[in-house]
Amino acid sequence: xxxxxxxxxxxxxxxxxxxxxxxxxxxxxxxxxxxxxxxxxxxxxxxxxxxxxxxxxxxxxxxxxxxxxxxxxxxxxxxxxxxxxxxxxxxxxxxxxxxxxxxxxxxxxxxxxxxxxxxxxxxxxxxxxxxxxxxxxxxxxxxxxxxxxxxxxxxxxxxxxxxxxxxxxxxxxxxxxxxxxxxxxxxxxxxxxxxxxxxxxxxxxxxxxxxxxxxxxxxxxxxxxxxxxxxxxxxxxxxxxxxxxxxxxxxxxxxxxxxxxxxxxxxxxxxxxxxxxxxxxxxxxxxxxxxxxxxxxxxxxxxxxxxxxxxxxxxxxxxxxxxxxxxxxxxxxxxxxxxxxxxxxxxxxxxxxxxxxxxxxxxxxx
Amino acid sequence: xxxxxxxxxxxxxxxxxxxxxxxxxxxxxxxxxxxxxxxxxxxxxxxxxxxxxxxxxxxxxxxxxxxxxxxxxxxxxxxxxxxxxxxxxxxxxxxxxxxxxxxxxxxxxxxxxxxxxxxxxxxxxxxxxxxxxxxxxxxxxxxxxxxxxxxxxxxxxxxxxxxxxxxxxxxxxxxxxxxxxxxxxxxxxxxxxxxxxxxxxxxxxxxxxxxxxxxxxxxxxxxxxxxxxxxxxxxxxxxxxxxxxxxxxxxxxxxxxxxxxxxxxxxxxxxxxxxxxxxxxxxxxxxxxxxxxxxxxxxxxxxxxxxxxxxxxxxxxxxxxxxx
Numbered sequence: 001x002x003x004x005x006x007x008x009x010x011x012x013x014x015x016x017x018x019x020x021x022x023x024x025x026x027x028x029x030x031x032x033x034x035x036x037x038x039x040x041x042x043x044x045x046x047x048x049x050x051x052x053x054x055x056x057x058x059x060x061x062x063x064x065x066x067x068x069x070x071x072x073x074x075x076x077x078x079x080x081x082x083x084x085x086x087x088x089x090x091x092x093x094x095x096x097x098x099x100x101x102x103x104x105x106x107x108x109x110x111x112x113x114x115x116x117x118x119x120x121x122x123x124x125x126x127x128x129x130x131x132x133x134x135x136x137x138x139x140x141x142x143x144x145x146x147x148x149x150x151x152x153x154x155x156x157x158x159x160x161x162x163x164x165x166x167x168x169x170x171x172x173x174x175x176x177x178x179x180x181x182x183x184x185x186x187x188x189x190x191x192x193x194x195x196x197x198x199x200x201x202x203x204x205x206x207x208x209x210x211x212x213x214x215x216x217x218x219x220x221x222x223x224x225x226x227x228x229x230x231x232x233x234x235x236x237x238x239x240x241x242x243x244x245x246x247x248x249x250x251x252x253x254x255x256x257x258x259x260x261x262x263x264x265x266x267x268x269x270x271x272x273x274x275x276x277x278x279x280x281x282x283x284x285x286x287x288x289x290x291x292x293x294x295x296x297x298x299x300x301x302x303x304x305x306x307x308x309x310x311x312x313x314x315x316x317x318x319x320x321x322x323x324x325x326x327x328x329x330x331x332x333x334x335x336x337x338x339x340x341x342x343x344x345x346x347x348x349x350x351x352x353x354x355x356x357x358x359x360x361x362x363x364x365x366x
Numbered sequence: 367x368x369x370x371x372x373x374x375x376x377x378x379x380x381x382x383x384x385x386x387x388x389x390x391x392x393x394x395x396x397x398x399x400x401x402x403x404x405x406x407x408x409x410x411x412x413x414x415x416x417x418x419x420x421x422x423x424x425x426x427x428x429x430x431x432x433x434x435x436x437x438x439x440x441x442x443x444x445x446x447x448x449x450x451x452x453x454x455x456x457x458x459x460x461x462x463x464x465x466x467x468x469x470x471x472x473x474x475x476x477x478x479x480x481x482x483x484x485x486x487x488x489x490x491x492x493x494x495x496x497x498x499x500x501x502x503x504x505x506x507x508x509x510x511x512x513x514x515x516x517x518x519x520x521x522x523x524x525x526x527x528x529x530x531x532x533x534x535x536x537x538x539x540x541x542x543x544x545x546x547x548x549x550x551x552x553x554x555x556x557x558x559x560x561x562x563x564x565x566x567x568x569x570x571x572x573x574x575x576x577x578x579x580x581x582x583x584x585x586x587x588x589x590x591x592x593x594x595x596x597x598x599x600x601x602x603x604x605x606x607x608x609x610x611x612x613x614x615x616x617x618x619x620x621x622x623x624x625x626x627x628x629x630x631x632x633x634x635x636x637x638x639x640x641x642x643x644x645x646x647x648x649x650x651x652x653x654x655x656x657x658x659x660x661x662x663x664x665x666x667x668x669x670x671x672x673x674x675x676x677x678x679x680x681x682x683x684x685x686x687x688x689x690x
Contacts, residue, residue: 034475082459082460084406084459135669139669139670139671140671141666141669141670142678145611145612145669146669148406148611149608149612149662149663150662152662153663156655156656157655157659159655160653160656295460327479329474329484331471331475331478331484331485332471332475333471334470334471335475337467338468338472339464341460341461341464341467342446342450342461342464345460345463346447346450346451346454346456346461347461349454350454
């Protein structure tokens with residue numbers, strides 16, 4: 001094996017694997033610290049997430065959200081941008097979806113309403129990303145700081161809109177009225193039932209197909225279109241991109257809009273798929289979860305699908321842990337997210353010096 | 367004595383109380399960012415130290431043990447941040463995000479394991495907290511109009527950490543602008559290569575800056591849980607770390623300007639509670655959410671360079687890689 005091949009093998013496969021493994025081992029240490037047997041916990045977690053059809057349904061339903069936000073973070077990463085604002089973009093995207101699903105002519109067919117409502121999510125998510133993108137590209141303000149600020153602005157805006165505008169007269173809780181029926185995405189268990197198969201009820205709905213569709217689209221877009229090439233070029237080297245005739249400022253704005261639009265799809269799953277109304281904090285935690293998913297999935301759609309499925313398992317299995325063991329709550333998933341971001345992101349080079357030394361020494365020096 | 371005057375003094379007093387964790391966290395961020403390490407993890411460090419301080423104070427029955435434990439917890443997180451971003455040259459922002467999320471999860475898990483309740487620690491008794499102290503001469507000052515009220519309501523009657531917070535700002539200024547360490551700190555954030563060439567360790571300087579920052583941030587968290595409140599509650603820092611980050615930028619990384627920004631943001635917070643539901647002539651009712659969002663809006667506008675320009679330390683967010 002040549003050194004180049006060994007290097008790509010180390011960087012592409014072995015390092016990420018070791019990083020994920022370390023994150024899991026660190027979680028096991030946390031389990032031991034709070035007096036829980038990690039092996040027993042893992043068994044409960046996996047059974048709860050995959051062992052029966054209702055659990056699996058929940059797992060896939062959670063995974064759907066992580067696919068959207070994971071793709072959002074990954075697209076931005078390819079242009080060298082860290083979109084930390086997925087939380088806010090998902091939130092405002094949900095507003096776009098809700099506006100269509102609340103106020104469109106209820107006589108229209110689902111075939112028109114659903115694509116329009118999805119477009120509403122895409123559009124509003126992109127809109128929430130466009131100002132930070134513009135400021136980064138043309139005014140030099142750092143995208144991380146502005147997107148953090150926009151997360152807070154999003155929650156202030158959404159509280160205002162839900163309390164003062166969308167809340168129905170006489171209702172106490174800050175939530176909108178019901179979406180029109182035509183905008184409801186069918187549940188997977190209902191579809192199975194219509195073909196005569198009986199599976200347990202779960203919130204899993206057709207959004208999962210939307211998630212798969214957009215994963216394919218992102219893959220095609222990034223690696224097989226002119227814009228995708230431009231995005232990756234800007235991410236690899238700004239100067240080389242300019243030399244190649246690419247305008248990085250324009251690309252930054254385009255990338256962030258796509259990223260925001262993808263995050264805006266969380267509302268498809270949560271609102272059109274399950275709750276059928278807009279309510280406070282439906283997006284909670286998925287935006288930040290997306291960072292972990294993208295880092296773990298190495299910013300590739302296939303990796304993201306796998307990582308999102310894994311986080312779906314953790315979310316659903318975590319709920320099961322909550323139920324079965326007294327000492328653990330599902331917040332253990334948040335700890336794991338943090339550890340995954342730390343070891344797959346911040347400490348991604350932890351094992352590199354050791355591996356390089358033993359597996360791919362520079363010829364002549366050893 | 368008009369109501370308006372008393373109300374103003376009381377609002378300012380509330381601002382002082384809200385301001386304290388912002389001061390500690392933003393001074394912490396100042397050290398980190400002046401050394402060239404972007405500190406997104408202020409929020410997580412505040413939250414973790416608030417939790418550990420409240421736990422330790424409840425278990426050992428002393429706010430001072432809580433203070434030490436809180437400072438220690440925050441410093442540990444700062445060192446993890448340093449390990450990832452200085453020693454292993456990872457992305458500083460990614461590891462900062464990791465610290466925020468870790469703190470959010472760990473506080474929930476540990477509170478359940480230690481106190482059998484997720485996200486809550488036992489309520490602290492008075493002798494386990496930092497209580498308000500009356501400054502001397504209150505009765506004497508009461509005879510003086512206006513000043514007496516200001517002295518009683520605004521200056522006196524805070525807990526010790528409040529006074530520490532306001533005392534620490536000139537100290538930070540002195541350290542950053544008048545000491546050898548401060549000079550090196552500023553240099554390493556602007557041009558680490560020059561510092562390296564002068565034979566100083568970039569890594570050691572950055573670790574020191576993060577350690578000081580971690581400890582300061584820890585005091586902020588301790589204040590939130592054991593002085594401002596009497597227990598830890600889930601996500602009780604509620605974005606203070608990010609507001610502090612905004613104040614740091616708004617104050618252009620300068621201690622006194624940052625203090626002014628902290629006070630402005632705290633004042634907005636205090637006034638938003640008072641303005642709830644009231645209508646102002648001509649303008650009408652101001653949505654509370656708009657006032658709450660103002661610190662963020664102001665920071666964005668400043669960052670965009672529309673009102674002045676915030677230029678961060680030049681080497682910020684860049685890991686230093688020594689040439690061989």
